[in-house]
Amino acid sequence: MIDGEDPRILVVFVDARINSSTIGGKENLLFKKKKLLRSLISDICMAMSDSTSVLSFMELALKQAMLALDNLEVPVGCVIVKDGVVVASGSNRTSETRNATRHAEMEAIDFLLDKLKKEGLDSSQVAQKFFTCDLYVTCEPCIMCAAALSILGIRKVYYGCANEKFGGCGSILSLHEGNSINSPSSSSGAWGYQCTGGVLAAEAISLLRRFYEQGNPNAPKPHRPVQASELLQKMHSSIDY
Numbered sequence: 001m002i003d004g005e006d007p008r009i010l011v012v013f014v015d016a017r018i019n020s021s022t023i024g025g026k027e028n029l030l031f032k033k034k035k036l037l038r039s040l041i042s043d044i045c046m047a048m049s050d051s052t053s054v055l056s057f058m059e060l061a062l063k064q065a066m067l068a069l070d071n072l073e074v075p076v077g078c079v080i081v082k083d084g085v086v087v088a089s090g091s092n093r094t095s096e097t098r099n100a101t102r103h104a105e106m107e108a109i110d111f112l113l114d115k116l117k118k119e120g121l122d123s124s125q126v127a128q129k130f131f132t133c134d135l136y137v138t139c140e141p142c143i144m145c146a147a148a149l150s151i152l153g154i155r156k157v158y159y160g161c162a163n164e165k166f167g168g169c170g171s172i173l174s175l176h177e178g179n180s181i182n183s184p185s186s187s188s189g190a191w192g193y194q195c196t197g198g199v200l201a202a203e204a205i206s207l208l209r210r211f212y213e214q215g216n217p218n219a220p221k222p223h224r225p226v227q228a229s230e231l232l233q234k235m236h237s238s239i240d241y
Contacts (some may be wrong), residue, residue, distance in 0.1 A: 053084070054136070054158055054196075054199055055199070055200065057079055057081055057086070057134075057136040057158070058136050058138070058158060058160065058199045058200045059200070060079045060086060060089070060136070061077045061078050061079050061089075061136045061137055061138050061160075062077060062138055062160075062200065062203055062204065062207070063077065064077025064078060064079065064089050064090065064091040064104065064138075065077035065091060065092075065104075065138045065204065065207050066207065067091045068091040068092040068093075068104070069207055069210065069211055071091075071093075071095075071096060072095065072216075072217055073091065073092040073093060073094065073095050073096065074092050074094070074208070074211060074216075075091075075092070075138070075207040075208060075210070075211050076091070076092045076103065076104045076137065076138050076139045077089070077090065077091040077092070077104050077137070077138050078090050078091075078104045078105055078108050078135060078136060078137035078138065079108065079135075079136050080108050080109075080112055080133050080134070080135050080136075081133065081134045081135075081136065082129070082132055082133045082134075083132070087112055087115070087133070088108040088109070088111045088112035088115070089108055089111075090103075090104040090105065090106070090107030090108030090109075090111065091104050091107065092104050092107075093107060101144065103141075103142065103144070103145050104137060104138075105135065105137060105141055105145040105148070105149065106144075106145060106148065108135075109148060109149075109152065112129075112130075112133075113126065116129055127152070127153055130152045130153045130154055130155075131153050131155055132155060133154055133155055134154070134155055134156040134157070134158065135149065135154055135156070135157045135158070136157075136158045136159075136199070137157070137158070137159045137160070138159070138160040138161070138200075138203075138204040138207070139159060139160055139161050139162075139163050139204055139208070140159045140160075140161065140162050140163035140167040140168070140169050140170070140171055140197060141157065141159065141163070141167070141168050141169055142163060142166040142167065142168055143166055143167075143168035143172065143173055143175065144168070145168065146167075146168025146169050146173070146175040146176060147168060147175050149175075149176075149193065150175050150176065150191055150192070150193065151191070152191075153191040153193070154191075154193050155193060155194070156193060156194045156195070156196070157169060157176065157193055157194070157195045157196070158195075158196045158197075158199050159195070159196075159197050159199065160197075160198070160199055160200050160201045160203065160204030160205075161197075161198075161201040161204040161205045161208070162197060162201075169195045169197070170195065170197070176192060176193050176194075176195040177192055
């Protein structure tokens with residue numbers, strides 16, 4: 001289960017507590033058993049609720065990635081969530097904008113920053129808002145995006161598949177690791193944040209596979225390699241005998 005206790009561990013815990021009880025009498029034992037079972041059920045429900053919420057928000061991020069795919073962009077999407085409500089979303093727009101920095105995360109971040117500024121919040125108040133926000137993104141943030149999230153002080157990041165070439169949350173660099181979670185690094189002023197990967201990773205990988213299998217029409221066309229015979233012919237033709 002994501003970001004929660006495994007119910008099997010809780011069951012073992014309850015059994016151990018009951019078996020180790022030395023309080024006499026069946027009534028006392030039964031009372032303790034019912035109390036522990038109620039606590040167990042409550043813990044399981046909370047864990048299941050957290051897991052369901054994470055999956056639901058990641059599904060919204062996948063919809064953003066689908067929008068990118070429909071627009072012939074690399075299919076990566078994200079949502080930013082505060083207090084259980086989506087406050088910003090974004091999808092990859094690097095080809096549309098001809099700007100390599102317009103990743104899904106940066107699109108969502110800029111949207112939220114503009115929104116907060118329009119509300120009249122100053123820099124300190126904007127920072128406080130980000131401290132209570134979580135990001136759900138279909139692919140591990142790259143080094144650029146992971147650094148931006150650290151500077152802004154995002155609280156948590158959930159991502160789908162790993163980014164083995166450019167990942168900034170563990171695959172290449174671990175920019176989410178500050179001196180402590182939600183505490184600024186004394187050297188860089190960056191903040192640490194919790195990071196959980198592998199959420200609906202198969203679905204995220206499937207979208208990326210579809211994009212690369214169909215080919216990227218916006219990719220630069222490779223130059224035709226020059227054959228050695230052509231090069232020699234040009235060299236000979238340039239020589240004045």
